[in-house]
Amino acid sequence: MILEVLKVTKTFALGAERVTALQDLELALAEGDFVTVIGSNGAGKTTLLNVIAGTCRPDRGQIKLAGRDVTHWPAHRRAHLIGRVFQDPLQGTAAQMTVAENLALAAKKGRRGLAPLLTARRRKALEEIVASLEMGLERRLSEKVAHLSGGERQALTVLMAVFTHPKLLLLDEHTAALDPANAEKVLTITEKLVAEHCLTTLMVTHRMDQALAVGNRLIMMHKGRVVLDLEGREKQQLRVEDLVGLFRKVGIADDGLLLASDVDKGNGMMAEKAKKLAHLL
Secondary structure (H helix, E strand, O other): OOEEEEEEEEEEEEOOEEEEEEEEEEEEEOOOOEEEEEEOOOOOHHHHHHHHHOOOOOOEEEEEEOOEEOOOOOHHHHOOOEEEEOOOOOOOOOOOOEHHHHHHHHHOOOOOOOOOOOOHHHHHHHHHHHHOOOOOHHHOOOOEHHHOOHHHHHHHHHHHHHOOOOOEEEEEOOOOOOOHHHHHHHHHHHHHHHHHHOOEEEEEOOEHHHHHHOOOEEEEEEOOEEEEEEEHHHHHOOOHHHHHHHHHHOOOOOOOOEOOOOOOOOOHHHHHHHHHHHHHO
16 A cells, blocks of 8 residues: 555644544555545545645554655655645745746755756756646746746646655645636646656545546545545446535535536536535535
8 A cells, every 4th residue: 555544533722622633534545546535624634634744743543655654754754755736826836936946846855965956958858847738838947936827836836746756646625726727727737647657646626526537536524534435436427416415415514615617517407406506515
């Protein structure tokens, strides 16, 4: 297994109260798994990613990456094993550095030393890599990342996250802050890079259509636990309305999840049904 989360519990102090974000959570990802994660607000989805990445410590339980117990490793020590993309396109890049400089830094992630990062040969290699995004960024390597659009910046962040072939890629609602056109473009780029690099991936999303369409496996979280785990044919046969029914079955009545925009493009009956479901959530 690439990832093993073993009976992990995490609580936070909220005033005088303790809030349980993860409760004896169990999860395992095999090599090459692309798992989408959905769940209610406060279900523990981001906390799960933080515990895996090492930005917060579990109260109890164990995290294993590629067979190594990393439970007590700080985030920087896990950096060479994990790539992560956040929801905010501004979070994964250095705005005042150029596209080329950001990529060069990504290539150095987890390595020691301050050797020169950019040479003519490396710059040529970067041009070829960035060209694979099909966004014209190979002609803008000397431009500061601050000048890029949100979609361009997020596409670059995904590329940087996979640059060193991490054992695990974590995607934390990485298309949620983008307009629909850019969200679709970044998701397509993500799927392409994951497939090309054969990356094991855990992707949190608030969109049920996205959760169903992407990856080979889907898990649903609720109150800090995995309450549903579907893969293969079971996942492929699900429709958005089926997933809504499963949400309600586990007691999630008002979650604010967004229904798929492409569902709304269906026939009038389906569009009307989608609107009603969106109102229920």
